[in-house]
Amino acid sequence: MKIHSDVIKYSDLVQAVHARGMVGVKLADCETKGSRSRKRSFDIRLTGNSASRPNFGAGNGDEHAAQWDEWGIFIDTLFTLDPEAIIGVYKTYAAFKEATCGRFDTLTGPETHRRHRWDFVYPYHFECSCGAEMDTEAARHAKVVVTD
Numbered sequence: 001m002k003i004h005s006d007v008i009k010y011s012d013l014v015q016a017v018h019a020r021g022m023v024g025v026k027l028a029d030c031e032t033k034g035s036r037s038r039k040r041s042f043d044i045r046l047t048g049n050s051a052s053r054p055n056f057g058a059g060n061g062d063e064h065a066a067q068w069d070e071w072g073i074f075i076d077t078l079f080t081l082d083p084e085a086i087i088g089v090y091k092t093y094a095a096f097k098e099a100t101c102g103r104f105d106t107l108t109g110p111e112t113h114r115r116h117r118w119d120f121v122y123p124y125h126f127e128c129s130c131g132a133e134m135d136t137e138a139a140r141h142a143k144v145v146v147t148d
Contacts, residue, residue, distance in 0.1 A: 001043075001044055001045070001046075001071075001087070001088045002041055002042070002043055002044075002086075002087075002088065003041060003042045003044065003078065003085060003086070003087050003088075004035045004037050004038040004040075004041045004085060004086040004087075005038050005039070005040065005041075005042075005078075005082045005084075005085040005086075006038050006039045006040075006082065006084065006085075007081055007082035007084075007085070008040075008042070008078055008081055008082050008085060010030065010032065010042070012078065012081055013027055013030060013042060013044065013078075014027060015077075016074050016077040016078055017046065017074060019073055019074065019077040019109075020073050020077070020107070020108040020109050021108045021109035021110055022048075022070060022073055022074075022109035022112075023049075023109060024048055024049045025046060025047070025048040025049070025066055025070050025074070025109075026046065026047045026048070026063075027044060027045075027046060028045040028046060028047045028054065028063070029043075029044060029045040030042055030043070030044045030045075031043040031044075037086065038085070038086070046065075046066035046070065046071065046074065047063040047064060047065065047066060048064060048065060048066030048067055048070040049064060049066070049067055049070065049112070049114060050064050050065045050066060050067040050068075050070075050114060050115060051064065051114060051115050052064060052065045052115075053065060067112055067113070067114060067115070068113075068116055068132075069103075069104075069107060069111075069112035069113055069116075069132070070109075070112060072100055072103060072104040072107065073104055073107060073108075073109065073112070075087050075088070075090065075096060075104070076096070076104035076105075079093040079096060095138060098135060098138040099134060099135050099136065099138040100133075100134055100135075101132075101133035101134065101135060103132050103133065113128065113130040113132060116128040116130065116132055117129065118134070121133075123137070124136045124137035124138075125137075
């Protein structure tokens with residue numbers, strides 16, 4: 001995942017994997033790069049507690065991919081540090097909140113759902129039996145907001 005920010009530092013990424021009581025989430029890889037829209041960018045990968053293996057290469061041992069909820073808490077934590085960041089497909093904090101239907105406003109590590117099973121509700125809107133919702137159209141139509 002790419003993160004573009006004027007504010008976020010490597011130490012913030014390290015702290016974000018432990019945000020809100022998350023356990024077992026690790027920053028598996030992080031490369032700092034330049035950015036055309038912000039002071040810096042990071043190319044990161046997380047491991048965590050899902051049932052799936054990471055999809056970023058062989059030789060990962062017993063590591064598992066981070067869950068959707070773990071990624072969400074991580075991303076929400078970073079957006080609270082820099083609401084002007086661009087994180088993955090989320091061009092704004094508002095787009096993230098809309099696409100994830102506010103799930104990460106209060107979710108904590110112990111409340112995460114290990115494997116969401118998304119059911120189609122209406123076009124671009126999906127729900128899991130645990131109460132999680134996502135709106136893929138909201139993220140797709142978000143506009144990049146760059147201020148000088």
